[in-house]
Structure formats: structure tokens, C-alpha cells
Amino acid sequence: MPKSRRVIEVIVNGITYEEAVEPRRLLADFLRDDLGLTGTHLGCEHGVCGACTVLVNGESVRSCLMLAVQADGADVLTVEGLAQNGKLHPLQEAFWEHHALQCGFCTPGMLLTAYELLQSGGQPDADTVRKAISGNLCRCTGYQNIVSAVQAAAARAGRA
């Protein structure tokens, strides 16, 4: 049985980490267990629920479907990287104001998906937001408060 580990270097939320990992180690487990960044959650491990969504080099991915070794040299953003110095990101503020979470388990993945959507600027309409978050399952909220929150965050960014 292959036992070789690879040393990888990954920048996560602006901090460079160097760790030795088995090739089969999933990126999600690397973030959660090796780096202690437990904000990224596992809901299915087969790429459907979106709870594990992070940004790799600015693009949303399912971290349960990537190997940690594939993130060698990459720049990763997880939910822990959104708030700055204890101050919530405007997207997080908007989720709070609009009651866009209940159990919170889908929330990190949802935030990263929304964050990516808002990177392109503009004021996405409700249908666009809905489509964008359709790859993130939520079992608690029925989604409409999440849509409102994302639109509110976009509007605030537009005014800023």
C-alpha cells in the first residue's frame, strides 16, 4: 500500500501552510483536520450539497471533490477568511440582518458561493441569486432570506 506523503504549500486566508499529506486526503479534510479550519463543513462527500464550498484561486469548488495535493501552490479562501480583525464581512452582516441562517451548517458554503457571485459586481436580481445558490442545499431556511441577504449585500456594495 502506497504510503508516500507529499509536501504541499497552500495559502489559506492569506497564510501560507506547508504540510505533508497523503495523496488521497481530500482538500476538505486537509482544511478541517490538518489546519484546524473547521468552518468548512461536510454534508455529503459526493459533491451535491455544497456545504464544503471554498474558493480556490478565486473560483468556487467542492472541497470534498478535490485532493489536497491538487491545491499545492493555490490560494484558498474559506469562511474564516471573510471577517477581518473580528469584523464581519458585509455579506455576513447581511445574512445576520436578514435571518439567512438557522442551524448554520450550510452557511459557510453559502457565503463563499455568494461571495463569488458578488465579485463580478452589479446588482443581481433575485432569480440570478437563486440560480447561483442552487448548488448549495439548505434544509432550514427555505432560501428566501438568503436571497434577500445576498441582494442586500450587493446593494450595499454598490452604494459603497
Add this chain to the structure above:
Amino acid sequence: MKPAPFEYFDPRTPQEAVGLLQQHGEDAKILAGGQSLVPLMNMRLVRPAVLVDINRIPALAYVRAVDHTLALGALTRLHEVATSAAVRTTLPLLAEAAALVGHLAIRHRGTVGGTVAHADPASEIPAVILALEGDLIARGPSGQRSIKARDFFVGLLSTALGPGELLTEVRIPTAPAGSGSAFVEVSRRDGDFALAGAAVLLGRGEGNRCTMARIALCGVGATALRVPEAERALEAQGITDQALRDAARQVERAVDPPGDVHASAEYRRHVAGVLVTRAAKEAWQRASQGTP
């Protein structure tokens, strides 16, 4: 659900990749986007002893106009396929279908080559490549060869790729002037695999003649398939209600769909005809607008 152990390689050139495939034979599987393979590995339904990760081969990612075709490197991400200006203007059917695959996070990683080589019968891309009569370029121990789409999808999840062969490019003739296309599918939820899907390309000529009809389906057989009898019905009669009914009937006769928890064979057979009708109407409208 964690994958079983494997030996891992990430070659930097296509030659290296092919060499590894030859060296490890049946033990090796190619990792492209991973959106189909990694779930199977996490569930331990597949346990390759060797994984050849081709994601670090930049030579495999490109979109290039070559004569009257568009050449897409196997590693081109589905998001690129769906949004690239070149694809949207010259192969709108492909862009339309690519946008239907899963969700954005899946399209960021999933590749056109991986999708084609995996050959899931419910997948949209093989149906489009069949409709557009593309070629698949493969590279193997004995060099490079081109395989026609109609010869490529040979059975359930199996293609004409031989042992040690790597799919390196998908090359598709661009849509002719005066043509219109549409991809219409039915799925249970947004982003799910299609229960059935229809890719239609129509040529619109003088006097509203249908100069060309290409109809391909996914989800209704072991592989994507063309329905030449339905194509002929449209080419012979034009896009009339009667012609569409004939075409739909031909489609229902031609398909031998699977049944599963999501839909019975009868449903897929019935809806295949419905989708071809809807896609043909849409394609015809787009042909007349000059917006393919």
C-alpha cells in the same frame, strides 16, 4: 466516505501522462475535473491503484479556431466552454449544453475531455458532439489518432479509447450560417442529470426549407444517440406540426431508454419526443432570427 489508497502522479506533459498510462495499464485511471470520478472514489465504488492527475498539463487547456472547426483541449473547464465568446458564437449548442451541467462549482473543475471520456449516457456534451459531428483526438502509445463522434461512444460508460490512450482534444465543426440550435432537457431539479435531453441543429434555407436536421438525445439509451429517421422527417417536410409529430414518433421508436428511481423507460421514451419537438421549434426560431 474516504477514498481507498492509491499511487498518485501529476505529469506535466501529455507524453508523460501517456507514458504513465502505458506503464500502469488497467491499474491507472485519469483524474481530470474529478466531479464524476472523486464521488465514486469517496464511495469506494471505484478504487484505482494509480491515479494520473492531468490537471497540471497546461498544454491540454485551450480553445482555438482551426479552419472551420473549434478545437478545445481536453482540460478546458466546462465553465470556459459555457462562457467563452468563441464557443458561444461559433458553437452555441455546446455552450448552451455546458451551462446546464451541474452548478458553477462543478463547472469550474469539470472538463470537456473528462465529461466526454466518462461518457455518462445522461450527459449533455456527448449528445451535442454527436449532433455537431465532432472529432475526438486521442494520444496513445502508437501516436495520435482522430475518432469520429459516431464511432466514439460505444456502450454504457465506455468509449473507443484504447488502453493507454488519453483524450487530448475535442474538435467540432462550427455552426453553419443560417442554422439555429437548441438544447432542451428535463431534470428533476436544477443542475441534476437530465432524465432526457435533446440537442437539435437545424439549417434554414430559402422558402423556409429545412436544409439540415441533426437530432441527438441523451438519457434515453446506453449512449447518446442520433435519430436519423427523425432528422429525415424534418428535412423532408420542413418544420410543420405534422413533421414534428412524425419526428417525435420516430424518436419514440428509436430509443431504448433505461428505467430507474427517477423515471421509467416509458416516461423517458415519451418525453424524448416532447423534448425534440420543443428543441426543434426553438432551434427553428433561432435560425430565422439569425441568432444561432
Add this chain to the structure above:
Amino acid sequence: MASSTTMRTWVGKSIKRLEDPPLLAGAGRYVDDVSETGMLHAAVLRSPHAHARIQRIDTRKARALPGVLAVLTGKQAAELAGPVPAFCAEPVVQHAIAVEKARFAGEAVAAVAATDRYIAEDAADLIEVEWEPLPVVGSVEAALAAGATLVHENLGTNLVFGRTLTYGDVAGDFGRAARVVQRRLRWPRLTAVPLETAGAVAKYVPSTGRMTVWANTNMYHYSAMPLAGTLKVDPNKFTIVPVHVGGSFGSKHILSKVITIAGVLSKATGRPVKFVEDRLENLTACDSHASDRVYDAALALDDDGRFLSLKIDVVDDYGAYFQFGQTSHGNYLAQVTGPYTIASVEITLKAVLTNKCQQMVFRGAGSEVNNWMLEILVDTAARELGISPVEIRRRNFITPDQFPYRMPTGNYYDSGNYTGVLDQALTLADVEKWRREQARLRTEGRYIGIGLATCQQRSVYSATEFWFWYDKPGFPVTATPEGVTVRIGQSGQFTVSLYSPFWGNSPETVVAQVLGEEFGVDPSTVSVLYEDSLRALPAAGPGGSRLTVMLAGAVTGASRKLKDKIFKIAAHLLEVSPDDLTLADQKVSVKGVPDRALGLADIAANAHFFKMDLPKELETGLDASYTYDHPFTTKPSEDRSDLGAFYPIVSHAAHIPIVEVDVETGIVRFLDYVAVHDCGTMLNPASLDGQIAGGIAQGIGTALYEELVYDESAQLKTASFLDYLVPTASEVPVIRIGHQETPSPYTPYGLKGSGEGGRMVAPAAIASAVQDALLPLGIEVSELPLTPDRIVRWVRQARSTSPPARS
């Protein structure tokens, strides 16, 4: 006692939740985030067979794998732990790891503890099992057939429970009826699918005999003692520590399997062990599949369309175990006759065991099924009598002057105004406009449907529902407590200890708002803690839409005690009688003399530091505990002819979905969705709306997308998220929510429970809408989910035959 017109400061405000900031920041602590020094990870080997005897298990290769510290078979685990606790009276024995045979595909047969989950799964792959396959009991029919193989040999039958309960003169009422409407209906097996699966970390310390468990169980105080018994740990050395729970919806009440598996591995290794279900395990083998029923139901009416009597014959496929007993059938007896004045009812229940995963509950706990069944009977009656669905409901609604209303089984409905809710919903939905649209679109060959469901949502359960189906229950518990401790600190700051977990609802916000109302404190300054079960006061936890009411009762109870002490101190310091004092805005002042006052902070400081200046009898400090119990419940009669009051706090809702059905593809899409809920006094309207929308989303899943499908060999065909379809944002429309507030006379502030309501009404409403759309085609809809395949099949059948096609 309060009316909704009472002026309040914090009750009724949609404040931001106290729970949100750490969850938003990714700083939640869910069970898989728990990490203990030396912790091992578990994986489980599961039976591929639905029914098979274990001839031999060889674990040598697994044990030899580097990184593996323990491998336990069911027999080995049974030396460390007994059977898991069960609510049923029958001797249906279940071990967390199967001992003699596997009774469902996916049942655990061995467990591994290793240094990481990857290695644990590698080891599980190396375990060799020799199976003797047994005949599979794959359906209720197979289970009840003569000579059927037994799922539990010791029971002598697969009919684990059967009984008829009759209330009122059912035979007479049916005899007198001008018309009887009858339907056979099929409700599919589903499961709650919270986004977080069940899991536990168990830490057994051999030198102390103590076991600490972190687990995402709901009722951790209730279930700690029985679980300690299972794990053979002294109850006062066994504690369950609460964590953030990523949703439950009824599926994480006890979690005996994950806790026992983690526990035995911890005992075997002497180290902490984590076991978290993966999603495949959750779908296949969790504690909690839900109702799986076939109904033969009949409604008797007079010739004015008035409902006289209801007769229900229901068969429920419980799977391989009976852990929760027939609780999901006790549940709906609280509201079996709905919001209607139906005088008599008879229920014949058959609970059947098969080789499938066991049942527990899913939001609605069996009452959502009854609601769906009853609304179908009502709509069928309306059609047969030529009365509109709205009119037939008006004729049969309980009227406001009839409350508190005793319904036939003995339960009460505390208050309500059902016509008010219906009228509001009809206006909000503009049903008139949609009827015109419907007629117009039919001429274009398009089919839209207008649905209506008017349903009860009972809240705040009494423990009697767990056992009153039995004449001789094993353990007739009658306590449904909820304790809290409120502390006012040295500088007047508020801290609350809770003894039930956060599971997606808003317990911190609830207690903070109530304290705000009681003391004038800003809710956002209240600090809330969760205590483990050994430190806990009795608490039954979330479930049955109880927690908001129960926490409000507990906090107001503790507040009374605190105010008593506060007034005594203030009276002593101000040299007045306590009766001369009043409390508002965190200040105690003499009535009519506002300048003679002491701030709460001052009083607190005195209470904590200046003993010698306090009344002699008072202890130092300022804290109070209060364990609230059910505000209105009574025992059932011995013969069960009166079940007593067991769920008398009853909310009500009317849903009106508008759908379009594409009859060529079978796809259903929403054009609008209106929901008007009356949950008594609203504590936090935004939070309530979130519960309603979320419940409706689950109801949409139930009506259109979700189903656990077993094949003839009782293999689960929908064992991953690719096949068990949870609605995404694209499948759920905007829900337009309206409110009415008819307070409860029995609860603090007149609050009623509301958490389950959306899902309790939506399946009935959506089924009604699709039925309405397909009516012109002569189709009658009798099952769920309403998949494209089913709809197209019914449409094609209907078009090819002249008599109406029943599904």
C-alpha cells in the same frame, strides 16, 4: 394571560439572533469539530443483506492494519454495552452493532477505531463476514402473509402492534350519514436529511469510570440515563455535552446508535473515539426514517356537507425496529379531526416490522400525514357534493366561541380563529384572479391548479403521547420538563444556562427576548450557556414545537423568583414594603415616586457583596432556577376512552399554492405560494417566518421530490444525494407569509409553538394544487411524491381511457 394588543417591548420584535455571529464566522462547534487529545476515528462495516445471519466474522486482517486500535463485532460490543433504549413496550431488542443477524441492509455488523477515518474505512474493507442470507421481508404484504419469515423471532409475528381506538358513536354516525367519502392513500417513506449527519465523540476514562459524550442529540438530558444504562456506565458518571446541531427536524432525538458505537470503541481502547455518520450511512441506516403508510380512510357527511365522523385504517411499515414505538400515531390523535367539528373518530392502526431501516420522526411527527389524508377527504367530499373547497371548510370550522374546544379523543384546542386565517389567505393569494387565469389557460391547453389546505399544528407535547396506545405501558412517563437557570451577575449582567441544545432554532434569542420583556434588559447583552446533562436541570429539549413556549415558561418562572428577591432587597434598602415597588427598564422604583429607585446593577452588587445589609434570610447571590412543565396536560383514562389533554396548544394555518403542471413532461412549477399562520402571540416574527419558509421547503420536498425507494430485496435505491432529492433554491418559490395572532390562554404571553407548521400543511396544500390542476383530465391523486413520471403516467392513462383514472 395576554392579548395580542398588549404593548410589549421585546416580545414581538424581529431582533437579530444571538446565535448567528459565531455561525457566520465559521466558529460554530458541531460534533465533527470536536477534537480531544488522542482521539480516534470510527468506521462501521454494514450488512449488504437486508436479512441475513452472521455465521462468522474474521477481523484479524483489519486489526493488523497499522493505525487500527480496535475492531469490535456485535458479540464483542455486547460485552461492553447492552441493547439500545427503546420507548416501545414490546421486547423488540436492538443492538447498535448487530449480534446474531442483520435485519436491514446497512445495519452495523462491526466497528473499527483507528487513527483517522481513512484508515478506519480501509480496515472495515478487510473484515471478512460469512453470511447466511435469510428470506427478505421486503414489504408489509410480505410481513403479514401466512408463514412469513419473522424479523424478530421472539415476537412470533411481524405485526408488532395493532389496536383500534374509537371515540364517539362512529358506527351510528356512519349509519346516519347521507354520504360517505372513501379514499385509499399512500404516503411515502422519507427522512429528515438535516445537512449535518448524526455523530458522537465518546470519551471513556477507565480510571474514573466516567464517560463524556459530545453528540448532536436533541434530548440529551432525557436520554442520558437510558444511554448510560446501555453503555453500562453509572448514570451519575455519564454526561452528554451539547454541541451546535446542524439541523435535526426530529431525526436526532436520541442517537443511540452513534453514541453506543463511539462509546464501546472508547471503552475498548481507553481513548476518545469519534463516530460521525457519512451521508450514505445517514440515508440508509440512521435512527429516523419517517412514516411509511397506507390509509383506507372514510369521511361521513350529512346532506348539507357537514362532517359527521371519520374512520381511519392505517398500516405503517416501521422497518426492523420499534425504538420510538407508535409515537407518530399518538401524535396525530391530538388533532386527528383537524379544525373541523367532527364528533366521532375511529383509528385502526397496524404497525408492521420489515427488513428496512427503523422509523423515528420527521417534522410533523406523523400529524403532517394525517393532515394530508384529512384534507384529501375534505376536498373529495367537496367535489362529490358540488360544494367549493372553501365553502365546505367554512361550514365545518370550529368557531371562535367554541374554544377551548374538546375534540373527540380528549385533547383540547386552546384557541383559534380559523375563518380569519382562511379569509386572509384567500385575499393575499387573490384566488379570484387565479380562478379566472385557470379558466383562460385551460383554453390554451395549459393546466394550473389552486391548492388549499387548512390544518392544525399542535405544539408542546405531553409525554403521554409516547405510551397511551398501550393499556400497560412499560414506563408511563408524565414529565415534560424544561429547566433554565438565570443569573444576574455582580454588575447586573444576565447569564442564562440552558439544558437543551441549539439545533437550528433560536433558544438563545428566545430567552434573551423574554428576559428583555421581564427586566428591560437589552437582549443582545444576555449571555447564554449550554450545560451538559449531569449539570442540567430536567429538560426534554426541542421537539413537537415545544421549546419556545417551554423556555418562555421557564424564564418567566425564574424571573418571578428573581423579582421576588430583587424586590425584597430593594424594599429593605429603600425601607418600603415590596408591594410598593415596581420594576421597569432595569430599575426598581417606588410606585408613584420614580426618583426613589435603585438600578438593577446596584441591587445585584448588594446581593453579591453586602450580605450584612441584606434581609437576614436571603442568601448571597442573585440567581434562580426554574423547571417549567407542561402548562396544561392531563392523564389518559385507564381504558383510553379519553386520552386527556396532551397537545392543547394548537396553532393553525392555511396554505394556498398556485402551480402549473406541464402535462407533457410532468414538471410542476410554482406560480405563487401563500401561507397564513396563526401561532398565537409571535415572539420574533422574522424567526417565525424562517421556520415557516423552511418547513414549506421541506413540504415541497415531500410533495414533489423526496422518497426512500426500496426494491423487492429491501435494498435502498435512493442512498445518496444523487437519488434522494432535497429541494434547491430553484425548486422553492418565494413564500408570501401572512400572520394572525390568537393568543393561547395557557402559555406565557399567549405564545404557541410554530416550528413544524410549514411542513405540516404544505404537502396537503401542494397535493391539493396539483389535484386541482389535473381535475379536468379526470385524474384523482392518491399518493406522493408527485413526480414527473407519475404525472405523465396518469395523464397518458387518462387520455387513453374514458373513465377517470385513479392513481
